[in-house]
């Protein structure tokens with residue numbers, strides 16, 4: 001049992017966490033390069049929240065240039081116990097209309113060329129990822145969103161594309177045939193890296209558009225997406241307040257908190273010193289007590 005500390009990754013249209021008590025903006029260095037920006041840490045009631053804007057303030061970073069490793073590393077360094085990501089998503093299903101929320105539970109990764117692991121080169125780990133989303137946090141976040149007044153779909157498969165362009169119509173139809181429900185550009189490798197950092201991850205998507213499969217005339221565009229996101233940003237922020245109010249007083253341990261115990265395949269006497277040095281936060285629970 002322990003305290004909750006929720007890391008929030010704010011996506012398109014959500015560049016500020018809203019009112020946090022005792023809020024402080026802090027620049028935290030990462031061993032994996034430049035994060036998207038400083039974090040804002042503060043409390044809602046008894047629960048600590050630490051927020052980072054995924055694309056940076058002013059939306060400077062495209063999905064391909066977000067340093068996902070640095071962002072997760074920084075949140076881990078801040079001591080977060082769980083991550084709630086908030087994203088703009090396109091809908092691939094008629095029933096998931098713009099303005100509704102989706103608590104994503106599965107992911108398909110179509111991104112290319114992004115750094116997708118903290119490990120390799122001197123210390124190899126293979127974490128299980130069959131269920132990339134933490135059902136506990138996802139359920140709590142979905143309930144919080146409902147209490148805040150949102151219509152929430154409690155599961156959905158998200159296909160992560162590389163972007164930055166939106167999909168072709170043929171791709172959009174293909175993803176629907178694959179069983180994807182929603183589409184975005186950022187949940188991968190974010191979810192992979194959260195798992196490697198032993199952080200339960202949940203993703204609350206806000207549907208902003210129907211991508212391009214549905215209507216031959218009205219294709220997705222960024223202006224419409226941002227209008228929906230702006231209209232929903234306060235709703236997203238009130239989800240955080242509701243979440244803080246509804247979290248159990250004590251946080252029960254999750255199997256994800258110790259997932260590296262079953263994932264690191266390289267024996268400690270072969271661990272590379274340089275690799276270890278930058279894993280001091282992500283795998284700090286394991287590597288800091290190892291004699292080198």
Ligand SMILES: CSC[C@H]1O[C@H](OP(=O)(O)O)[C@H](O)[C@@H]1O
Pocket residue numbers: 010011012013054055063086087088089163184185186187222225226
């Ligand atoms: C602004 S439209 C496309 C952009 O929005 C989504 O970002 P995020 O997941 O950070 O909310 C999508 O993944 C694209 O990056």
Ligand SMILES: Nc1ncnc2[nH]cnc12
Pocket residue numbers: 088089090091161166167183184185208209210211212220225
């Ligand atoms: N249709 C779409 N495709 C990819 N990313 C998105 N983010 C919001 N809408 C999207």
